[in-house]
Amino acid sequence: MTQFTDPHVEGQIAEWRSWVERHRSLTSTPTEQLEANLRECIQELARSGLEPEEAFAIAVRRLAQLDPATARFASQHWARWCELSPARPVTEQGRRVEPSREIFVALGLAAGAGLAVQAPRLFGLHFDTHPGFYLRNASLFVLPFLAAYLFWKRKPTRVVRAGLAGAFLLAAVFANLYPFHSRSDTQILTALHLPIALWLVLGWA
Template sequence: MALLDTLTNRTNARNEAILAFTLALAAAVLIKIPALFGIHLDQHESFYLRNMSLFVLPMLTGYFIWKRQLGAQTLIGLAIAFIAAGIIANSYPFDKGSDTEVLLALHLPIALWLIVGIAYAGGRWHQPGRRMEFVRFSGELFIYFVLLALGGGVLSGFMALIFGTIGIDIEPVFESWLLPCGATGGVIVASWLVETRKSMTENIAPVLARLFSPLFAIILITFLGTMLWTGGGMDIERDILIAFDMLLLIIIGLLLYSISSRDPNSSPSAFDMVQVVLLVSALLADVVALWAITERITELGFTPNRLAALGMNIILLVNLAWSTVLYIRFLSGRGSFQSIEQWQTDYLPVYAGWAAIVAIALPPLFGFI
């Protein structure tokens, strides 16, 4: 019986590897299909900007549909979501250089990531534990993808070096084939690695969380202190807003990552105090950003970027504020760690919902400018 189980496990692992690499190849091929119709990456950047997530996320969802053996009803729902996203991304008549097009390109992958999560959860998205597993998977996927990207960068560098010795420039090949195909296929391969190498990544999560949480707290405290000392205002140009919101989202990610790697039954520790400091400093930084955005809207009115940033910062404010309350209750012995975990996982659809609103509703609301 033990031998039979071993053979079965090996067969399943081999089949899973074949499927993962087949889907990775399919994603790499899919991103090159538009070039057959004259839609080249260097000439139609906006098309690839809008559709990048649609080249890879359906394939990743297909991987989890097979792995979790989802039913036909769930499969149809997931397919409808991706088809609707594809129609919206390619039917909106965006102006050239449109801000709303950039917003759609940034927010559509966030909304579709929830669809991947539903497939990952295997039809049990309503369970907080499954949602937290998806959070852990998302963080570990990012780690593996970065490692694959670094390895691909080194490989490309060596290729350029050795082909350069015989007078051949591989930069066009790199930009047209290696980079887009490697990026899309790499997401599937990294996901497969996470699923099959969990014992390795479980040791990475707490180390990263414990390393970067205090560092980000120091950065935010220094930023707030410098702002008070100099009396300067905050620049809220589009690129600055995007970068600042990304910083706050990374902090939320660190919080989620810390929660996912922590034993919920253990007593409060010094690291939990660090988490509270990080939350409070992020909350204050978000208030500063909201103040600056509100001032600019009052002076100059609404634009797509300002409205998207206003909504995102309000969403972050609510999450950070209540997370701080729950963490303080936990530290003082008046609340459980499970309440923090459930709040964070319950709040995930809020981010996806706002991302969907930005991607779907804001472009027509502002005339696709």
């Protein structure tokens, strides 16, 4: 089973294991199997950016849905675990809780989308003089960054990544190289339906 370098987490697991063993009448699942599942869940949550102590609390709550003894343990300790909320800058042991890496990824991609909206201005494409350009490309300013977040979060296969990249590339080529006429129905339909089409494609991620 996975062993953690944080002694406090190992202490919490030992406390949970002792509780479960004292309440064997509440569960039929072997303690070793429950502990293996608990450690695996903690490791998965820690990889996503959570502090080990927060990961332990969430992992126990998940395991509590399957194991009555763990559910009783969680109900006894939930008030203390609530103090690990991200709203608190430090844990009860005085150690600062760092923000999840996911927050920085999301903020970085959001900033990238904001810069993408402003980038055409560097080439003389202003909204008041080129409204059609912005209407056609509105979804292309934002959705690629959402796709990047989903790539980072879900880690899809190369085939899926290549397919999505190809879809966005084709959309960009069509939106910018097709000879649209000012206020044409084709341009309006493109502005309306391109975001919907790309949103559906994003579901592939």
